[in-house]
Amino acid sequence: MSADTKVIGQPLNRHEGRAKVTGRALYAADHPASSVVHAAGVMSAVAAGEIVRLDATAAEQAPGVLAVLHHGSVPELHRIDEDMDEGRKAAEERPPFEDNRIYYFGQFVAVVIAESLEQARWAAQLVEVEYRVEPHVLTLDEGIETHGAKPQEDEESLRGDPDAALERAAVRIDTTYTTPVEAHCAMELHSTLAEWDGERLLLHDSTQWVFGQPRTLAAMLGLPEDKVIVKAPFIGGGFGSKLFLWPHTVLAAVATRMLRRPVKFVLPRQYHFTTAGHRPFTRQRIRIGATPDGRLTALRHDSQSHTSLVTDYVESCGESTPALYSCPNVAVTHELVPVNVGTPTPMRGPGNCPGLFALESALDELAVTLKLDPIELRRLNLPARDEEKDTPWSSNHFETCLLRAAERFGWSRRRQEVGAMREGREILGWGFAAATWPAWRDQADVTVELRSDGTARVECATQDIGTGTYSVIAAVVAELTSLPPEKIEVAIGDSTFPRGPISGGSMATATLVPAVAGATRNALHHLFGDGKTGVAHSAGWAEAWRKVGRTSVVGECHAEPGDEEDAFAFRSFGAHCVEVRWDPEITKLRVSRVVTVIDAGRIINAKTARNQVEGALVMGLGMSLLEETVYDPPSGRVVNDNLADYRVMVHAGMPELDVTLLDIADPQIGDFGAKGIGEIGLTGIAAAVANAVYHATGKRIRDLPITIEKLLA
Amino acid sequence: MPTALSIPRVSVNLEVNGTSRSAEIEPRVVLLDFLRETLGLTGTKKGCDHGQCGACTVLVNGRRIKSCLSLAVMHDGDKLTTIEGLERDGQLHPMQAAFLDHDGFQCGYCTSGQIMSAVALVDEPIGVGDTAVREAMSGNLCRCGAYQNICHAIQAVRRRA
Numbered sequence: 051m052s053a054d055t056k057v058i059g060q061p062l063n064r065h066e067g068r069a070k071v072t073g074r075a076l077y078a079a080d081h082p083a084s085s086v087v088h089a090a091g092v093m094s095a096v097a098a099g100e101i102v103r104l105d106a107t108a109a110e111q112a113p114g115v116l117a118v119l120h121h122g123s124v125p126e127l128h129r130i131d132e133d134m135d136e137g138r139k140a141a142e143e144r145p146p147f148e149d150n151r152i153y154y155f156g157q158f159v160a161v162v163i164a165e166s167l168e169q170a171r172w173a174a175q176l177v178e179v180e181y182r183v184e185p186h187v188l189t190l191d192e193g194i195e196t197h198g199a200k201p202q203e204d205e206e207s208l209r210g211d212p213d214a215a216l217e218r219a220a221v222r223i224d225t226t227y228t229t230p231v232e233a234h235c236a237m238e239l240h241s242t243l244a245e246w247d248g249e250r251l252l253l254h255d256s257t258q259w260v261f262g263q264p265r266t267l268a269a270m271l272g273l274p275e276d277k278v279i280v281k282a283p284f285i286g287g288g289f290g291s292k293l294f295l296w297p298h299t300v301l302a303a304v305a306t307r308m309l310r311r312p313v314k315f316v317l318p319r320q321y322h323f324t325t326a327g328h329r330p331f332t333r334q335r336i337r338i339g340a341t342p343d344g345r346l347t348a349l350r351h352d353s354q355s356h357t358s359l360v361t362d363y364v365e366s367c368g369e370s371t372p373a374l375y376s377c378p379n380v381a382v383t384h385e386l387v388p389v390n391v392g393t394p395t396p397m398r399g400p401g402n403c404p405g406l407f408a409l410e411s412a413l414d415e416l417a418v419t420l421k422l423d424p425i426e427l428r429r430l431n432l433p434a435r436d437e438e439k440d441t442p443w444s445s446n447h448f449e450t451c452l453l454r455a456a457e458r459f460g461w462s463r464r465r466q467e468v469g470a471m472r473e474g475r476e477i478l479g480w481g482f483a484a485a486t487w488p489a490w491r492d493q494a495d496v497t498v499e500l501r502s503d504g505t506a507r508v509e510c511a512t513q514d515i516g517t518g519t520y521s522v523i524a525a526v527v528a529e530l531t532s533l534p535p536e537k538i539e540v541a542i543g544d545s546t547f548p549r550g551p552i553s554g555g556s557m558a559t560a561t562l563v564p565a566v567a568g569a570t571r572n573a574l575h576h577l578f579g580d581g582k583t584g585v586a587h588s589a590g591w592a593e594a595w596r597k598v599g600r601t602s603v604v605g606e607c608h609a610e611p612g613d614e615e616d617a618f619a620f621r622s623f624g625a626h627c628v629e630v631r632w633d634p635e636i637t638k639l640r641v642s643r644v645v646t647v648i649d650a651g652r653i654i655n656a657k658t659a660r661n662q663v664e665g666a667l668v669m670g671l672g673m674s675l676l677e678e679t680v681y682d683p684p685s686g687r688v689v690n691d692n693l694a695d696y697r698v699m700v701h702a703g704m705p706e707l708d709v710t711l712l713d714i715a716d717p718q719i720g721d722f723g724a725k726g727i728g729e730i731g732l733t734g735i736a737a738a739v740a741n742a743v744y745h746a747t748g749k750r751i752r753d754l755p756i757t758i759e760k761l762l763a
Numbered sequence: 764m765p766t767a768l769s770i771p772r773v774s775v776n777l778e779v780n781g782t783s784r785s786a787e788i789e790p791r792v793v794l795l796d797f798l799r800e801t802l803g804l805t806g807t808k809k810g811c812d813h814g815q816c817g818a819c820t821v822l823v824n825g826r827r828i829k830s831c832l833s834l835a836v837m838h839d840g841d842k843l844t845t846i847e848g849l850e851r852d853g854q855l856h857p858m859q860a861a862f863l864d865h866d867g868f869q870c871g872y873c874t875s876g877q878i879m880s881a882v883a884l885v886d887e888p889i890g891v892g893d894t895a896v897r898e899a900m901s902g903n904l905c906r907c908g909a910y911q912n913i914c915h916a917i918q919a920v921r922r923r924a
Contacts (some may be wrong), residue, residue, distance in 0.1 A: 062864050070871030071859040071878060073806020073846035080805035113769045168791050210833055237810045237818055237872040237906050275779065286808070286872025287906050319811045516870025516907050657866045665869060666907025692817040693904060702901040702911045 057528040057535065058722055059713065061657035065283075065520040065540060069125030075273075075284040081240035081254045083312035086243070087116060089302060090170035092160035092177045092319060094152045097186035097390040101150040101179060107174040109162055114169030116309055118177060120160040123305050130269040136283070137265035137275075139294050141327055142393045144360040145270055146297035154358040154392045155686040156324025161301045162388025163313060186390035186686045190333055190354055193387035198654055199354060202364050202384040207372040207438055209590075210379030212337075215348035219339025225414045225750045227336065227408035229736075231331040231679035233696055234320065234397050238286020241316040242302040242325050246310060249280045249663045251303055258288040258553040261511045264545045266295045267303060278303075283543035285515040285553075289669075290396035291327045292515070298325070323691040327395030328679060330355040330365050332404040336412035340378075344422045344430045346377040351409065354385045358393035362386055365394065366401030370486045372438035373621065375431040376652040380438070390686050396554065398669065399729040402487060403736070409755060410483035413513065415750065424482045424741065425452050425461060430718040431730050436619030442487070442716035444614070445523065447649040448623035450486075451627060453714065458708060459627035459645040468748040469590075476631040479746025484736035485624030485648065489725035490557040491718065493610035495548035498527060500573045501602045508533065508540040508566060512550030512558060514542060515640035517728050518658030522559050526566040526722070548606070556622075556726025559654060564720035565609035573605025614718045623650040624727045626738040629705075632746040638756055639746075641671055641739060644706045651716040651725035659727050663709045666731025672699040674739035675755050775827050777841050779804065795819045798845060799837035806846035806875045810904070817903030820876035823844050827883035829902075831842025846875035849882065857920050858882050865916035869907035877903045881917045885924055893918065 069075040093406040106118035121751040127145035130138050139506070146158050160177050164170035187196045243254040245650045251273065257263040257280060264278035279379060285292060302315040332355045339348030356623035358643070368382035391502060417424040433451055435442050455710075465471055471478040497509045506527055514520045519542065524535045541547065577594050595601070629643035644667055653659045680689040692695045709731075715723025736754055743761070744750050751760050777783040779802065786801055795812075798804045807830060810818035811912070813916070821830045834891040847913065849856035849874040858881050868874040883885045889895045896917050897910070 064868075066853075066867055066871075067863045067866075067868075069866055069876050071855065071862050072850060073875045075871055076805065077808070077872060080810075083804060167796055168789055219883060235814065235906050237808070237870065237904065247842075285870065286810075287870040289906070316809065319813065322913060405912075516868075516872075518869070649865050658869075659905075661912060664911055665908030668910060669906070674882075680862060692813055693811045694813070698906060699908065699910075700901040701897045701913070704897055704910045704914070707911050751835055 053734065054406050055529055058526050058654050059656055061229055062521060062535060062655055064518065065524045065535060066246065066514065067265065067363040077238055077284045077286050078243055078254045078256045078282065079314060079316050081243050083243060083245060085164055086314050087165055087309065088167040088170045089305060089313055089315040090162050090174040091321060092174050092179065093324065094155060094157040094159050096152055096181045096183050097155040099184040100182045101448045102182045102677040103180040104160065105161065105178040109173040112169065112176055114165035115162060115173045116165065117163045117305065118160055119305060119609055121150045127270050127300065129535065130266055130274050130693050135261040137264060138269055140266050140270065140293035141296050142361050154324060154390050154430040155323055156300065156392060156688065157323060157700035158297050159414045163304065163305050163309060165253065179217060181206040188355055188391065188683060188686055189390055190331060190356055190680050193356060193389040197388045199385035199387050202386055205368065205382065205384035207362060207368065207382040209482045212348045212350050212379040212381040215379035216337055216339045216350065220342050221340045221346050223336065223338040223412050223419065225336055225412055225752060226413060227334045227411060229404040229407055229754045232397060232673060232677045233679050233692065234289040234291035234327065235290055235698055236287030236488060236698065237290055240292065240296060240322065242299045242300040242515055243312060243314045244306040244603065245308040245312040249277060250701060253280045253741040255282055256285050257282050258285065258292045258513060258515050260513050260543055260545045261549050262552065265294060267280055267300065270515045271303060272299055280545040281543060282513050285513055288515045288553065289398040290554060292399065293396060293552060306672045315334050320525050320691040322702050323679060323688040324392040327393065327501065330357065330363065330394035332365055332367055334367050334404065334408040336408050336413055336694060338416050340420065344374055344427050346431050348379040350379045352383045354387055356387050356394065358391060358392065359388050361393045362499050363394045364400060365404060365755055367408065368403035369401040369405060370638050371405065373436050373619065374484065374486050375435065376433040376437060377431065390571050391681065399487065399732040406483065406734040411522060411740050411752065414744065421466065423466065425456050428452055439619045441617060441619050444618040444620045445651065445714065445716040446623065447712055447714055449626040451623050451647040451649050454649040454710060455625035455627050455645050458710065461627060468745060474635050475635060477746045479630045479632060479742040481628045481738045481742025481745055482743060483626050483734040485626060485730050485734035487556055487622050487726065487730035487733055488721060489560060489620035489622050489651065490555050491560040491611045491719060492551045492557050494550050494561045496565040496569040497548055498569040498573045498605045499602050500531065500577060504533060505537045505539065507541055509541045509547040510562065511547040512548040512562060514554055515553045516663060517553060517558065518655055519558055519693050521561065521655045521658050523562060527561055527570050530567060530570045533702065538694050554731065556674060556718050556728040559724050560719055560726055563654065563722050563724050567721040568607030568609050569605045571605065572607055573603050575587065576603040576605060616748050618718050622650045622730045624730050626735050626740045628738040630742040630746055637762060639690055639743065639758065639761065641705045643706050646731060647710045647712065648727065648730055649712045649714065650727040650730060651714065651719060652723040653711050653713040654724050659711055660709050662727050663731035664707050667707055667727065668699045669734045669737055670735030670741065673754060675738040676756055773836055775836050775839050777838050777843060779843045779846055782843060788835055790834065792835045793831055794833045794838060795830040798830060804845050804847055808872055808875055809866060810873065817880060818873045818876040820879040822883055822902065827880050842875045846879060856882065857923065861916035861920045865912045865919065866911040868909050869917040873903060873905045877905065884917065885921055
């Protein structure tokens with residue numbers, strides 16, 4: 051914690067924590083609504099084709115059923131004119147039921163609305179659907195053969211002449227890495243409770259974007275944008291899956307308009323694997339040229355990922371490749387391949403997560419080839435400036451991260467030879483990988499009301515998906531006013547509040563802190579007058595209230611990035627050291643220790659920030675060892691569409707986590723110098739595990755997850 | 764093919780958080796849905812509906828169960844405790860306070876189930892170490908990954924108990 055702040059940087063308890071430990075926090079499906087009715091989906095049972103007959107007669111006659119929605123039975127829905135700045139982006143461009151085509155297994159073909167959940171679920175089984183089945187494609191190679199691979203010019207980066215430099219290089223690495231489809235698995239099921247009062251639609255919705263969700267939905271429904279309001283005071287995790295509008299939310303809205311009854315749609319877990327997004331499959335070829343002493347001379351990162359047949363989603367695998375290391379000759383390309391699966395969507399650390407698995411594994415392979423220490427290899431190639439953007443860094447403490455991680459881990463005791471470190475039956479493997487994430491900042495409007503009774507209220511149409519946004523906002527107001535944090539009401543998760551940032555891309559904190567600080571200073575200015583400053587409960591506090599003759603003052607602030615965006619490169623950095631233990635006699639592999647050091651600028655709340663990074667590591671260990679969505683080739687169905695068969699980290703698998711946050715303010719990003727922290731911890735960790743596995747076993751696993759089967763192969 | 768059918772309701776009487784509750788319900792109503800939709804006790808969460816995630820954990824006669832895996836009518840006469848029943852006179856249960864102090868959550872969605880599981884675990888003969896806690900808490904998933912803090916919270920309560 052920095053010495054010049056009193057509240058910022060403190061490990062305070064989570065601002066909204068009491069509501070969460072008492073069960074009083076209301077998530078989307080928890081809001082009471084009188085005479086609410088329930089929705090249940092009928093999902094396609096084939097991966098490609100056409101609905102030739104849909105008979106809802108039996109379902110419509112079932113007890114309690116109010117309506118069956120399907121293609122042809124719902125009012126027209128509109129494709130939206132996508133514009134993120136205006137708050138419009140749907141996860142799937144195709145509105146539900148637009149046509150009678152089937153693009154993927156588990157696509158909505160009908161929705162039953164009934165008085166009770168049990169009645170809706172039962173009646174959904176009574177809907178008869180007949181398909182004309184067409185051949186489907188699931189893998190990248192099948193997709194390329196049928197649809198071709200679409201080059202993505204926006205993803206390309208080129209400097210120097212990487213192909214010639216590779217040709218000339220003394221040492222070359224040329225390897226290909228694959229990462230599987232991964233599922234977000236936020237604990238809260240995607241839920242929408244929609245109410246229509248005749249002219250206005252109110253949604254309690256699990257969304258990471260209360261600013262954009264109502265605008266997108268209004269456009270799809272053909273309503274004026276001020277006729278849709280979205281509330282989301284609590285969201286049970288999102289990890290990207292709840293960023294953009296999905297079909298179930300649209301269908302809940304359609305149903306409530308048709309029936310004039312509140313409609314609750316809780317998406318069952320299995321449909322999350324088909325119609326609520328996933329991280330797409332990636333295949334990445336990395337080519338590196340280097341000098342014998344370990345300086346990079348050429349770097350090529352050519353990647354492919356899949357998308358659906360209804361929307362292009364690009365997994366930007368090479369996002370950081372041109373910036374993370376110094377190298378004169380760099381090329382990044384990406385190709386997109388449509389297949390018959392649901393639409394992919396950003397999943398925590400999109401692009402860089404699979405991207406750094408490939409890049410940081412390849413660098414480890416280079417270190418092995420050069421017989422060079424992997425951390426030393428990175429130190430030899432640190433970028434003094436962003437060589438892609440060709441600007442100085444706003445701040446860059448990458449080397450400090452490397453050195454601090456090595457020191458805390460005890461890296462100097464590492465023996466370079468494979469399998470050389472033993473403890474009893476177990477072989478220890480020590481692996482290293484870097485972490486990075488862009489330090490983005492967006493625009494925000496914030497209102498702060500200070501009251502003479504010593505309380506304050508902040509309003510902003512942002513949301514907290516578990517990332518600590520409530521705590522961050524409260525800390526900034528408390529810092530500047532000296533009000534106790536618990537006296538500050540943080541009102542977020544409501545689209546009627548001033549425009550706030552999306553909870554995505556790790557940019558909410560960097561976006562909000564300057565806006566909250568500005569609004570607070572404006573409010574203080576209204577209270578204490580020109581040229582004076584003051585804080586709550588200071589000597590002048592009571593007198594200032596008497597002078598203004600009011601019981602509350604309101605400060606507003608619009609804050610957005612300025613010229614510094616062009617003058618500097620903004621990026622966060624980190625370093626992971628991982629220890630695995632390999633018992634070859636019983637083929638048991640476990641991760642026993644993770645040391646991670648992160649430079650994410652100034653830390654606003656040490657407790658919630660550390661939790662973010664620890665949580666990212668936990669998800670990253672799942673990515674390394676467990677997670678993979680499996681499609682059944684003949685049907686296109688997700689085989690493991692549940693939380694037992696899609697394996698995420700459970701408590702028993704936990705290693706010791708040692709997280710250090712450097713907590714150094716970025717001087718360019720705005721008040722207090724906070725960069726985002728939500729995603730960086732997940733980048734690079736899978737490579738660190740893979741590199742540790744190689745160090746223990748001599749097996750280089752280039753295809754995630756690292757399963758026992760692959761180690762035995 | 765299944766056919767439409769009308770299901771007669773049956774009465775269920777049970778004690779929830781010290782209050783006796785009775786209702787006429789269809790026998791197919793799952794306990795979790797009964798708590799949330801019929802009684803309005805929405806602190807208990809649905810994360811999978813398959814007994815795989817633990818978000819719906821409640822205590823039945825003092826033992827932890829996953830409420831999505833049993834029917835409400837199976838609990839006629841039982842004593843249930845949900846997250847709403849842990850506070851006493853506005854004071855947090857020690858396990859709730861420990862989760863708050865150790866930041867044993869992020870989004871908070873699995874938290875009711877984690878806390879109910881942890882409350883029951885304190886009375887279970889599982890051994891004293893962190894490893895025992897981790898094993899005994901592995902029926903409760905936390906996708907935010909707050910496991911290390913959850914373990915610290917539970918151990919803090921067990922040490923004081």
